[in-house]
Amino acid sequence: MVKPDPDARPKAPAPVRQRRWHSRVFTGCVNCRRRHVKCDEGTPSCSNCTRLNLTCNFDRKFVFKAVKPTGTPDSTSNKGDKTSPTSSEPRASSRSGSASSGEDGTDELNAKASFADLVVVRGSRSPSGVKSSPPGISFISEDFPFSHKSHILPSKGHHGTPLVYKYKATGMPQQIDSNDTLYLHHFLETVSSYLIIYDTPSNSNPYRQLPGLMSNSGLLRDTMKALGAMHIAGLPETRNRQVHHSAAMKAYGNVVTQLRDTVTFNHGQPTLELLATTLLLCMFEKMSANDASWKIHLVGAAQIFQSLYSPRVGHPSTPTGSNSNMELSGVAHTLPLRRFLVSLMAYLDVAASLATGQGPLIQGDYWETFGGGWEYNMGVPSFAQARSPADRTMAQIRQSWSRIMSIQTDISKFVKIEREGLAQHQRDMYYNDLSYRLRNWQASAPDIYLRLEGLESMPVGASAEEFETLTAASCIQVYALSCSVYLDRVNTRKIGNAANSPVISAAVSRILTLIFNFQSGINQLAVLWPLLTAGIATVDPEQQNNIRQRLASMRSFGFKVGDIQLPTSS
Incomplete structure (x- = not known):
């Protein structure tokens, strides 16, 4: 028998396998x-x-943890006061990582603890517990003020004017919980302004017309609730933010479950409500998640969009039938919203194509073909209540923006085929054609852009009309300049090109001048892509620092706006 060697070293234990996070x-x-x-x-x-x-x-089973049923107002108020120090701290997590984040006990908070002093509801349960059920709902504005330098952002409707939104609760439960009312109200008044960005007295906000598309399914209602709750949870001064986050994820889970049932079992036909729901889900993901999961919903929205505009299979109803009359009446009633949703689809589609370099999901300038022109913001003529002196100029600006959208789409196609492999002469051909289109756009731009060329900042004493048109024109101008910078980066496959190209350096400087001096308040959210494009191209430490400061200041809006890794000069 072999004796063990006493001097032999014991074998080191095998390293414990660490599961990848x-x-x-x-x-x-x-x-x-x-x-x-x-x-x-x-x-x-x-x-x-x-x-x-x-x-x-x-x-179709989800495990999102929901907030416990609410109790009496007195007891919940005391309970919320005791637990608020624990739950008021935000927890950075993505959508999937925080969906059931109540394992630490924070979901045990009562959702009504922080609602009584935020909203006054007519036609639903009041903070004192008294119920009533009139046919309509009136939302009274709460106050979420923000300030940026010398600009105070309006928190009560257009330019600080108190607004009361009234709509009939068609297809909605007769008794709506005050929590749901708070989130719906916050979406209609606050979140809608941030999404449309240019929310001015002469610029209608179609997001506030979306309740007209609500049906008994509750899909659109729950989606708006989720957006309202998630935005409240993301505001810097929100207390008990985990309560709002849990409510948002619960509503999101309900919507995704119903959508999957509808698609799996082919219940119903594609409707504008389904299209609006999926597009708002894209917005929800962009607001709450750190990844690109919003593009999954965008693919679904594109499928619904194509189904809406595809020829129907089956026997068409007779022109004199009642079904046909009802259908034509519904089309006429929803026509403005349909145009708005087409432009919203294009807005997200082009943004995704530039972010991924995979080209658009729907080919062509379909916002012109199916939507009759740009109707997402900067006027939205289908919803205009009265004529404005700036209408003609804003129409020209919208048309110029439509041309930029078309160029952006073709740039994303160029990125896609360039990745697949192009000869040098083919790359030069695509690059020269796109560069010519950008120069031609600049040469044929409306006169408002000529007025903008001689300005370094907003004129002192500018009228309301001039302020609106110059703000919109400067936004489109920075996108046109950013297309040139982005196209150069695609062609050269380099970052920090401002160090080697005087043309790119001048374009970056002009982009930052227009953003810093013409875009303030909520309008800053409209120029994120140009700001990031300029940040990638510049190597000037001062410009990089200014960009970081501007991005950091945008966090007060309640959206996920993170820092970017800017190239540094050697």
């Missing part, structure tokens, strides 16, 4: 959730199930 998954298929891996939620089979040759099944 990943976000918790709550919305994938059954197999991916059981294996705790991320699911791309592809249909009819996700990529993981396809690779493993498994049957992909969505059981």
